[in-house]
Amino acid sequence: MDPILLARIQFAANISFHILFPTVTIALAWVLLFFKLRFNATGQARWMDAYRFWVKVFALSFALGVVSGITMSFQFGTNWPGFMNAVGNIAGPLLAYEVLTAFFLEATFVAIMLFGMSRVPGWLHTLATLLVAVGTSMSAFWILVLNSWMHTPQGFEMRDGVAHATDWWAIIFNPSMPYRLAHMLIASGLTVAFLLAGLSAWRWLRGDRSGGVAAALRTGIVMAAVLAPTQLVVGDLHGLNTLEHQPAKIAAMEGNWETRGNVPLLLFAIPDEAARENRFEIGIPNGASLILRHSADGVVPGLNDFVGEHPPVAPVFFAFRAMVGIGSLMIGLGLAGAWLLWRRRDLPRWYLRGLVAMTFSGWVATLAGWYVTEIGRQPWLVTGVLRTAEAAGPVPAGSIGLTLAMYLVLYAGLLIAYVATLYRLARKGEYGAAGDHRAVPQPA
Template sequence: MLGLDAYMLARIQFAFTVSFHIIFPAITIGLASYLAVLEGLWLKTRHPDYKTLYHFWSKIFAVNFGMGVVSGLVMAYQFGTNWSGFSEFAGSITGPLLTYEVLTAFFLEAGFLGVMLFGWNRVGDKLHFFATCMVALGTLISTFWILASNSWMHTPQGFEIQNGQVIPVDWLAVIFNPSFPYRLAHMVIAAFLSSALFVGASAAWHLLKGNRSSAIKRMFSMSLWMLLLTAPIQAFVGDLHGLNTLQYQPAKIAAIEGHWDNSNGEPTPLILFGMPNMKTEQTDYKIEIPYLASLILTHSLEQQVPALKEFAPEDRPNSPIVFWSFRIMVALGLLMMLQGGISLWLRKKGTLYCSPRFHRFVLMMGPAGLIAILAGWVTTEVGRQPWVVHGLLRTQHAVSAHGDLHMSISLLTFFVVYSLVFGVGYFYMINQIKQGPDDPDTSLSDTGTNAKPNTTHEPLSLSGRL
């Protein structure tokens, strides 16, 4: 297929399936916590908007949860089918970590998901809120174990190698490996940001269509507050993550920076744009700012950042890919902070809900969080190459012995099936979002309150119940 061998086809297939998969858990993590906040606010205030938004977003959550489970199972099977060398070498660590994820997170989510989705008017308010919180907690626990396993592959510790296999000797060291805290925080915040952008874009679409109901305004406002608060925190966590990566994976940092040579003895400039060339070992057409890379990565104007020529050619990551994927992630992060800043300015002016140009900007930024997550994962995973377990197992030694034709057919099948199955789910979610939440007035009868109806907006046709 396109002149690629089985090894490259296996890598492309895993990259394709994991890229599909990560989108759904990212939204699920953020929406689960958002739903818990909505129900908590409803219990506290009994304002019908919160319950209306809960019913609306629980439908989107359910679809994301289902597609995330399906895509995750398919991806997990590939460890045995396509990467048997990795499973044989590191299965004694990654296997138990994934088992812990199932036993804690998935069982917790599955146990309370039914109550959360179908328990309104069947269980008490507090029990239903507890179920929602347990589902939200389950998504975070799942993130904990998955990131522990993935982080160990980047910064392995707490093990011994016996007979060509990794044997765990200290599980606390395995789980809380050096990169784990930074990667966990970075991913969780990224999920919250992605969900905030997703929710905000949905509200912006309705505002542009003239729907300024109180529920839409509240949804829009909450998403922008989340964006304003978390985007700067993400930048801070990202800086800490970069310092950690510099310490444990310096070749990745050199590739991200497109930095090749330290022979001049000067502090490292920050290359804003350029074209890293793996053959000529230089970055062409570069635009750089003197000293800035040293200042950002070493917090010093004297120290140098590691250069790619300090590593053997076979140990260098693909610099052009990680150079640009990192810059896409950072650029989107800056746009997120800009969006949060503009929203605060419009709040002070009192024009947050009647600024069409800003609403169009928010709508266009809807997928930005998910694109940034994909760019970030490309940066960290391609930047780990040529290792599947950093410093211990090369990717080419981890792949299963499949033929080129077998992998070509398998990859094409994944393309077709994923496009059909998840395409249907995607269009269902878009259709639900276009219809929007119900008017709270239509559901006042089951709120259990004597709240006064709000008659300033028209009811929508979609039922607010599951």
């Protein structure tokens, strides 16, 4: 196989595994702070029971996120040396800010958060939880600044093929950063919402009606009900920003070949890049034009305007629909659960089973969204500045293939172990025995 394609697959495998765990820790740190503050305010044991269980999930996720992040960083020097050679003056400081201002803060106080509950004053433990939450969010901020700059670069000039910063404010707050940051933070919140609700619903169905289970289940449902519709709005704004700055990506997302108006919103199709057409189209008339241009006859860019300069169509097209489909299910389940809680109805078994089925849906939606984002940027590594092929190193295909196979086997084993450990913790009843045995989680 082409060594550049293998290097891309290897980096995709690494980042796909890595992103699963920050997606959990970013929002879960804030949920843990909420549990701790509720316990401090009410003295109710159920909040501390929930904290004690979910802090274990945080610790496990944090550890795997750190390990997978380190292995991923080595690939910049091995498979992609041209990236740092060309844009290292910008990428290097941003990565350093992430380490210095976020990772050290996060790593320092996570020890107090995990092991200091009975060793330090309560206010200090709460402060440590707050600082870990701030650290996870700051880490996400700097990484997304760099990623967004790679999509919509500005605030620099090229000298002899090397990017030099001219305006750090413009680099940090580049055109796509606010949308990408908001979209990712909400995605993390939804991932944790359904992880909370799904694992707690599983406990509930098994007969554990303890207060900690009820508190976590209710928290997850309310988070889903608030964040899922919000993500719909933020995603639409992000899409409009992408239309302005990366029209070829939008054309691939929509499977639209010719620039025209009255473009349907395709629910299903099989893009045929060789024939430059779609097969078996099923769509809503004028839907894409209405969403992207807010007019039925609004003109949507077509892929034929970017021949040789647009991303692979099928992966972007299908990943986008996977993300939207899962997001729609999240909206439905979140709003249905909020209505049941508001009406103080019993949570029916079909609903609880639906939550269990959606336990890891946030991961699937996040990966689908990142595939849309990153594959949709091709053939560019930094849009308009550095092509992917120009950044690749001279590593033989055989060496990349061997390490890729090793990564895949290792990551599959770690992922299975992670999920198995979560359910093992849940089966052991880590919430505690003192419980609320009412049929519905009650308001705090």
